[in-house]
Amino acid sequence: MENHAGSSIGIVILVVMATCSYLIHERRKLQHIKQKYFKQHGGLLLFQEMSSNQGTSFTVFSEAELQQATNNFDKNQILGHGGHGTVYKGLVKSNTEVAVKRCLIMDEQQKKEFGKEMLILSQINHVNIVKLLGCCLEVQVPMLVYEFIPNGTLSNLIHNNHGQQISLVTRLRIAHESAEALAYLHSYASPPIIHGDVKSSNILLDVNLTAKVSDFGASILAPIDKSQLVTLVQGTWGYLDPEYMQTCQLTDKSDVYSFGVVLVELLTRKNVFNLDAPEHEKSLSMRFLSAMKENKLEDILDDQISKNEGMEFLGEVADLAKQCLAMSGDNRPSMKEVAEKLDRLIKVMQHPWAQQNPEEMENLLGESSYIISSGVESTGNFSIEKKAIKGLESGR
Structure with a gap:
């Protein structure tokens, strides 16, 4: 009887030991897998760089x-x-x-x-x-x-509550802040970063409706060799640069095109792609460019701003969107130029001089539109706005 009890205890001990050994083995195996993934995803590179850059909070x-x-x-x-x-x-x-x-x-x-x-x-x-x-x-x-950004996306603000009043200045401020972010990525990050999926649902808004560009899942580092191609076109339909779709070459001007679509969204509060619309109206960007060509901008604008804002300002923003949507990337402005243009427009709109001198303001903006539509050279692109700002600062 004692031998039987002893053998039972021995078996239990062996089972416990085997179980513990198995669990330890599996734990080590899991730890090994985790370490493998850590190295594979660049963890060692990350720690090496962070140890030499104490200012990085990560x-x-x-x-x-x-x-x-x-x-x-x-x-x-x-x-x-x-x-x-x-x-x-x-x-x-x-x-x-x-x-x-x-x-x-x-x-x-x-x-x-x-x-x-x-x-x-x-x-x-x-x-x-x-x-x-x-x-x-x-x-x-x-x-x-x-x-965590608490106030949802720009897409929700534009499309999910049409009863909410959004002034043109607020729309332009959000556009300007987003343009500043993209300009930073293109011009000041080292190496430059191309976002690759600029759209209203990737622009988040904080409690003060300050814009925060997000989602870098499609982002790439700007290729050193311009012959490098992206073999799989990715992005979001309705925002995709047509040149990128043809060449599979993602550039900073691809982001500019997508931003142009966002700018049109802000002006119209219309969806970027509508499958139920007639063939020539499915794409918001094509519908917008057609309205610009036929001088029917008012027909596509959001009623809130077309009724409450001066067409001279709306025309300026529309001209800028048109530049961004140029079929050839070479004919589009840089994001830095776009940000500067939006900044100047906001300053002009908010200055009391603009309300006190509407006729002169309209003349200035009208001249500017002519210059903008005649080319996108950075040397002459915004000369009229600079003249307007100079006038504001001198108190005329």
Whole structure:
């Protein structure tokens, strides 16, 4: 009897030991897999660069931390879906609200570039770009952690509540802030970054309706060799640069075209693509360009601004959108030029002189429109606006 009891205890001990050994093995195996993914996604490069750049504020989260932050990725925490992943609202240990993006499967080339792009985005600090706070690299497909922006997207503001009054100045301010963000990416980031998916649903708004450009899932580093091609055209239908669709070459001017579509959205509050419309009216950009060509701009403008704002200002913004939508990228302005133009227009609109001297203002803007429509050379593009601002500053 004692021998039987002893043998039973021995078997139990062996089972427990085998189970523990198995669990330890599986844990080590899981840890090895996590380390593999970490290295694969550029974790070592990230830490090397961050150790030499103490000013970078960036956190590498564990999978467990992000699971806890999002209530195990509860569907009720979903903020939205995109072509490159699902975004969840989360709350990290410091009681900071964040947006956690679980990316979709990436191919090998994308995995190679991921660490470098993530490092660059982690160092971008611009008031109109959603801040990348951290990442999780110990999973097969990496997760990104962004600052949480509470007021939804520009698309929601434009399309989901037509009863809400949005002044032209507010629309132009949002456009200007977005243009400043893209200009920063194109002209001041090193190396330059092409967003690749500029659209109203990728422009977030904070509590003060300040614009925050987001979603860099389609972004690329500007190719050093201009012959480098993107083999798979990606982006969003209705915003895609027609030149990019033909050449598969993504450039900063591709972002300019997409921004032009956003500008038309702000002017018209119409959807960028309408399958139910007649063939020639399915695309908002084509419909807009047709209205401009036939001098029927008022027919396509949002009633809120066409009735309450001067057509001279609306014509200026429309001319700028038209430039951005030029079929050839060479004929489009840079985002820096677009941002400068919008800034000047806002200053003119908000100055009391513009209301006190409407006829002279209309003459100035009318001359400017002629110059704009005759070319996009940076040397002469905005000479009239500069003259107007100079007049405002001198108090005339």
